[in-house]
Amino acid sequence: MSMLYNVVLVIIVLALCYVLFSYKKIKGMKEGTQEMAEMALIIRRGANTFMKTEYKTIAIVVIAVALIFSLFVEKTSGLTLILGAIMSSSACIVGMKSATYANVRTSNKARESLSIGQTVKVALLGGSISGLSVQAFGMLGLLIILIGWGIDHSSRGSGFLLSLECNASTMRITTYSLGCSLVAMFNRVAGGNYTKAADISSDILAKLRHDLPEDDSRVPNVIADFIGDNVNDIAGNCSDLLESFVATTAAGILIASTVYAGGGFTDSAYSSAMMYPILLAGGGLLSCLIALIIVNIIKMGDDPSKELDKATYISAGLTLVLGLLSCYMLFSKVELSSSFVLGWASPWACAVLGIISGVAIGMITEYYTSTDFKPTQNLALMATEGEAFVITKGDAIGSRSCLYPVLLIALSLFVSGKLCGTYGIALASLGMLSFVGTTVSIDAFGPIADNAGGLAESCHLPHKVREITDKLDAVGNTTAAIGKGFAIGSAAFATVSLIVAYVGSYSVGEPVLNFASFVVVAGGILGGALVEYFSAVLTDNTIDSAKKMADDGDKLLSIPGVLEGSVKPDYDKMIKTATEEALRKMLFPSILALVIPVVGGLLFGVEFIGGLLVGATIVAIPRAIFMGNSGGAFDNAKKFIEQERLEGHSKGSAAHKAAVTGDTVGDTRKDVVGVALDIFIKSMSTVANTLGGVIRTFTIIK
Known part of the structure; x- marks a missing residue:
C-alpha cells in the first residue's frame, strides 16, 4: 500500500507544480493601461486585507477547538484538525491570489x-x-495522515487530560475533515455577506438611485463588489x-473500516476497500491535470461554453478509465462479501453513478439558468x-428545477447502495467529486470573467x-450556477455518506x-426548521x-x-465597511452548525441527532437548488x-429595471443562502461523526 500512496503523492506534486507554473505565467502577462x-491593485489589496482579517478570527476558533480535542478526546486529533484548516486555507489563498491577478490580465487580453x-x-x-489546488491540497493532508499514522480500526485514543471513548484513527480523519469544514463555513458566511452586500448596494446606487452604468467606477461600492467576487466566489x-x-x-475510508469491524471483509479486501477511495481521487486529480493542460494547449473557438465543456468531458472520461x-x-x-453484487467491478460502478450524476446535474442547471435556453429567456x-411577474416566474423556475437533480441523487444513492452496500454510497459520492479539480476550475472562470468585465x-x-x-461574463454566470x-x-452525496458513517458507528x-421512533422524528422536524432559521439569519445579515x-x-x-x-471616491472607506460588516456577522451562523449536534446529542442522544441530520438534509437540498437556480x-x-x-428592450428600459430587481433578489439566494446551506448540513454531519462516541457516553436524557 505504501507504494500506491507514493504514486498518489507524485500526482499531487505534479499538480502543484502545474499550479506554480500557471501562477507564474499569469503574473508574467501584461496588466494593460495604468x-x-x-x-x-485596489482589488488585490482589498481582498488580501479581508482574508488576513478573517483568518485571524478563524485561527482563534480553530486553535480553541483543536485544544479541546487534544486535551479531552485524542491527543493527535487537534493537530489533524489544524492540518485540515491549513490545507483548506492554502487552497483558498492560492486560488484567490491567482484570481486577483488573472482578472485584469483577462481584460487586457480582450483589449489586445x-x-x-x-x-x-x-x-x-x-x-x-x-x-487543482482544491483537489491537491485536500488529498495532500489526508495522505499525510494515512502515511504518518495509518488506519487501525481497533486503536483507542486518549487525551492529555481525559480519554473519552473514540477510535484514534477515525478521530484523526474526522477532525481533519472538521478543520476543512470550519474554514469553509466561515468563508462562505463571511464571503457571501461581503460580496452580496456590496453587489446589492452597488446595484441600488448605480441602477436605481443615480441611473449610472453597471460597474461605474464613480460608485465606491463597485470596487467592494469586485473584491467580493474573489473572497466568496473563489475563496469560498x-x-x-x-x-x-x-x-x-x-x-x-470510515465506512470501509466500520464494515470491516463488523466482519464484512477479509483482511485483503479490507486493505483494498481502504485504498480504493484514495486511488479513485488520485486518478481523478491526474485526469483533471491532463484535461486542463490539453484545453490550455489547443486552439479555442468563439463559443466559450463548448471549450469549457471539453475540459469536463475529458476529465470525466479519463477518471472513468483510471477508476x-x-x-x-x-x-x-x-475474496469479497456478498454485498458486492457485480463482484470486483461493484465499487467502480458506484463511482460511475456519481460521475454521471455530477455531469447530469450540471447539464440540468445549465438548462434552467443559461441565456441559451427557454426558462431564462421566458423570464x-x-x-x-413588471417586477411582480419577474419574481413569481423566477420562483417557479427555481422550484421546477429541483425535481430532476433530486431524482438523480436519489436514484444514484439507491442503486449504489444495492450494488455495494453502504460502501457503495460513499463511492458514488466520491465519484461525483473525483474530478472536482476541473469543476472548480470552470466555476472559478466565472468570477474572473465577471471581474474582467467590470x-x-x-x-x-x-x-x-x-x-x-460581457459574453464571457454571461457564460461565467452559467458556469457559476453549474x-x-x-x-x-x-x-447531498457527502452528507448521506457521513450520516451512514455516523449511524454505522453506533449500530450493530x-x-x-x-x-x-418519536425521537428520530422529533430530530427530523427540528433539523428542517433549523435550515429555514439558518437561511433567515444569512438573508437578514x-x-x-x-x-x-x-x-x-x-x-x-x-x-x-x-x-x-x-x-475619485474613497474606495478604502467602503472596503473597510464591507469587511467590518461581513466579519461582525459571520460568527453566530458559523458556530451554529458546530453547536447544534453537540447540544442536541448530549441532551437527547445519538438517534435524535441522526433524525436531525436527515431532516436538515431533506429540507436543505431542494432549498439550496431552488436558491441557486432561481438566482x-x-x-x-x-x-x-x-x-x-x-x-x-435594452439597458435602462422598464423591463431591464424589473430584471434588475429580480437579480437583486437572486443575489442573496444564489451567493449567500444557497451556497451556505450545503456546508451547514455537511458541518453538522462532520461534527456528529467526530463526537459520536462522546454523545453516546454523556447523553443526559436516555
Whole structure:
C-alpha cells in the first residue's frame, strides 16, 4: 500500500507544480493601461486585507477547538484538525491570489487580441489554479495522515487530560475533515455577506438611485463588489468543494473500516476497500491535470461554453478509465462479501453513478439558468410585465428545477447502495467529486470573467472589449450556477455518506435509523426548521449590510466632484465597511452548525441527532437548488436584456429595471443562502461523526 500512496503523492506534486507554473505565467502577462493596473491593485489589496482579517478570527476558533480535542478526546486529533484548516486555507489563498491577478490580465487580453478564444484561455488558466489546488491540497493532508499514522480500526485514543471513548484513527480523519469544514463555513458566511452586500448596494446606487452604468467606477461600492467576487466566489467556493471532497473520501475510508469491524471483509479486501477511495481521487486529480493542460494547449473557438465543456468531458472520461483500472487492480483477486453484487467491478460502478450524476446535474442547471435556453429567456420576456411577474416566474423556475437533480441523487444513492452496500454510497459520492479539480476550475472562470468585465467598464475600455467580456461574463454566470448545482449535489452525496458513517458507528451490523421512533422524528422536524432559521439569519445579515453600504455609498457620492468624475471616491472607506460588516456577522451562523449536534446529542442522544441530520438534509437540498437556480436565472435574464436579445428592450428600459430587481433578489439566494446551506448540513454531519462516541457516553436524557 505504501507504494500506491507514493504514486498518489507524485500526482499531487505534479499538480502543484502545474499550479506554480500557471501562477507564474499569469503574473508574467501584461496588466494593460495604468488605470487598469491601479484598479486591479485596489482589488488585490482589498481582498488580501479581508482574508488576513478573517483568518485571524478563524485561527482563534480553530486553535480553541483543536485544544479541546487534544486535551479531552485524542491527543493527535487537534493537530489533524489544524492540518485540515491549513490545507483548506492554502487552497483558498492560492486560488484567490491567482484570481486577483488573472482578472485584469483577462481584460487586457480582450483589449489586445479582440479574440474570445484567447481571452477564455487566460480566464480558464487562472481558474485552473483554484481547481487543482482544491483537489491537491485536500488529498495532500489526508495522505499525510494515512502515511504518518495509518488506519487501525481497533486503536483507542486518549487525551492529555481525559480519554473519552473514540477510535484514534477515525478521530484523526474526522477532525481533519472538521478543520476543512470550519474554514469553509466561515468563508462562505463571511464571503457571501461581503460580496452580496456590496453587489446589492452597488446595484441600488448605480441602477436605481443615480441611473449610472453597471460597474461605474464613480460608485465606491463597485470596487467592494469586485473584491467580493474573489473572497466568496473563489475563496469560498474553493473551501466549500475542498470540504466536500475531503468529507466523501473520509466517509469511504470510515465506512470501509466500520464494515470491516463488523466482519464484512477479509483482511485483503479490507486493505483494498481502504485504498480504493484514495486511488479513485488520485486518478481523478491526474485526469483533471491532463484535461486542463490539453484545453490550455489547443486552439479555442468563439463559443466559450463548448471549450469549457471539453475540459469536463475529458476529465470525466479519463477518471472513468483510471477508476476502472484501479478497481480491477485492487479487487479482482481478493475474496469479497456478498454485498458486492457485480463482484470486483461493484465499487467502480458506484463511482460511475456519481460521475454521471455530477455531469447530469450540471447539464440540468445549465438548462434552467443559461441565456441559451427557454426558462431564462421566458423570464426575461416576463420582465416586460413588471417586477411582480419577474419574481413569481423566477420562483417557479427555481422550484421546477429541483425535481430532476433530486431524482438523480436519489436514484444514484439507491442503486449504489444495492450494488455495494453502504460502501457503495460513499463511492458514488466520491465519484461525483473525483474530478472536482476541473469543476472548480470552470466555476472559478466565472468570477474572473465577471471581474474582467467590470474592469473593462470601470476603466473605460472600448465597446468591443466590453462585448467580449460581457459574453464571457454571461457564460461565467452559467458556469457559476453549474458550480453551485454541483456543490449542492455533491453536498447531498457527502452528507448521506457521513450520516451512514455516523449511524454505522453506533449500530450493530448494518447501519439502521428507526424512523418509527418519536425521537428520530422529533430530530427530523427540528433539523428542517433549523435550515429555514439558518437561511433567515444569512438573508437578514446580508440585507442589513447592503442597506448600510448603500447609505454610506450615497454619502460618498454626495462629495463634490465624485459624480462628475473629477474626484475619485474613497474606495478604502467602503472596503473597510464591507469587511467590518461581513466579519461582525459571520460568527453566530458559523458556530451554529458546530453547536447544534453537540447540544442536541448530549441532551437527547445519538438517534435524535441522526433524525436531525436527515431532516436538515431533506429540507436543505431542494432549498439550496431552488436558491441557486432561481438566482442564476434572475441574473442571466438581466444579462439577456442587457445584450439586447429581447427585441425592443435594452439597458435602462422598464423591463431591464424589473430584471434588475429580480437579480437583486437572486443575489442573496444564489451567493449567500444557497451556497451556505450545503456546508451547514455537511458541518453538522462532520461534527456528529467526530463526537459520536462522546454523545453516546454523556447523553443526559436516555
